[in-house]
Amino acid sequence: MQKPTQFDSIEITRRASDLISAASNRYRITVQVANRAKRCRYEDFESADDTTMMKPVLRAIVEMSDELAQPEIIAD
Numbered sequence: 001m002q003k004p005t006q007f008d009s010i011e012i013t014r015r016a017s018d019l020i021s022a023a024s025n026r027y028r029i030t031v032q033v034a035n036r037a038k039r040c041r042y043e044d045f046e047s048a049d050d051t052t053m054m055k056p057v058l059r060a061i062v063e064m065s066d067e068l069a070q071p072e073i074i075a076d
Contacts, residue, residue: 012058015065022068036060 007015023029037060054062 007054007058007062012061016061018068019061019065033057033060033064036064 019029019033020026034057037056040056040059040063
């Protein structure tokens with residue numbers, strides 16, 4: 001398994017901004033990030049492996065910004 005990558009606040013802000021600007025609906029992308037973060041949180045509880053040090057919301061933003069090339073993430 002890969003080591004978690006640390007992101008600074010400027011990088012997280014840029015990624016969040018990219019997500020919002022790529023989405024047609026700011027509310028919907030915010031809800032999608034929240035749902036992804038909730039899922040990440042439950043996955044962290046289920047696995048006893050503490051390899052991810054990133055908070056669920058930050059992890060969701062990073063994952064979703066990495067998936068911007070997939071239109072189903074931000075499509076209506």
